Amino acid sequence: MKKLNVGLVGAGFMGKAHSIGYSDMPKYFWPAPAVPVLKTICDIVPEIAADAKERFGFEKCCTDWRDIVNDPEIDVVSICTPNNVHAEIAIAALNAGKHVLCEKPIASTLEDAKAMAEAAKKAAQRGKRANCSAMLRSITSSV
Numbered sequence: 001m002k003k004l005n006v007g008l009v010g011a012g013f014m015g016k017a018h019s020i021g022y023s024d025m026p027k028y029f030w031p032a033p034a035v036p037v038l039k040t041i042c043d044i045v046p047e048i049a050a051d052a053k054e055r056f057g058f059e060k061c062c063t064d065w066r067d068i069v070n071d072p073e074i075d076v077v078s079i080c081t082p083n084n085v086h087a088e089i090a091i092a093a094l095n096a097g098k099h100v101l102c103e104k105p106i107a108s109t110l111e112d113a114k115a116m117a118e119a120a121k122k123a124a125q126r127g128k129r130a131n132c133s134a135m136l137r138s139i140t141s142s143v
C-alpha cells in the first residue's frame, strides 16, 4: 500500500488534532488510497517537540521547520503554527514539492494569502495538493 510521509509543524492543540487525524484516517477511509506515516514533528520549543514525538508517535522531532521542508523523504507538510508563520512555511514547502495542509485562517495578511495561492497554483501544475484546513482524504485520494 502506498505510504505518505508526514512532517507536522507546530505541536500545540491543532498539531495534536492533525496527528490523531493522520493516525486514524485509514480506520475511517478503507481501503485507504495512501497510508500516512508520522515521520517528523517540529516545534520551536524543544521540550514540546520532544514530548510530541513520543506522545503522538512520530519517528523524529526537530525545532526548525526547514528540516522538514528540505527532507526529501517528506511528502506532506501539515502547518499548525500561529497564523503569522503559515505563509513562509507553506510557500517553502510547496516550492520544495510537498503537499500542504495548512490550518485556518490561511494567513494573517491578504498579501500573504495571495502569495500562498500563487505558490499553490504552481504546485498544482506539478501534481501537488494544497488545502487550508480541509480533510486529509482530499490529499490521499489524489495521489
Ligand SMILES: NC(=O)c1ccc[n+]([C@@H]2O[C@H](COP(=O)([O-])OP(=O)(O)OC[C@H]3O[C@@H](n4cnc5c(N)ncnc54)[C@H](O)[C@@H]3O)[C@@H](O)[C@H]2O)c1
Pocket (backbone or CB within 6 Å): 009, 010, 011, 012, 013, 014, 015, 042, 043, 044, 045, 048, 063, 065, 080, 081, 082, 083, 085, 103, 104, 105
Ligand atoms: N485551537 C483551535 O481550536 C483551532 C481551531 C481551528 C484552527 N486553529 C488554527 O491552528 C493553528 C494553531 O493553533 P493552536 O491552537 O494549535 O496553537 P497552539 O499555540 O496550541 O500551538 C502552536 C504551536 O506552534 C509552535 N510554533 C510557533 N511558531 C513556530 C514556528 N515558527 N515553528 C515551529 N513551531 C512553532 C508553538 O510553540 C506551539 O506549540 C492556528 O493557525 C489557529 O488559528 C486552531
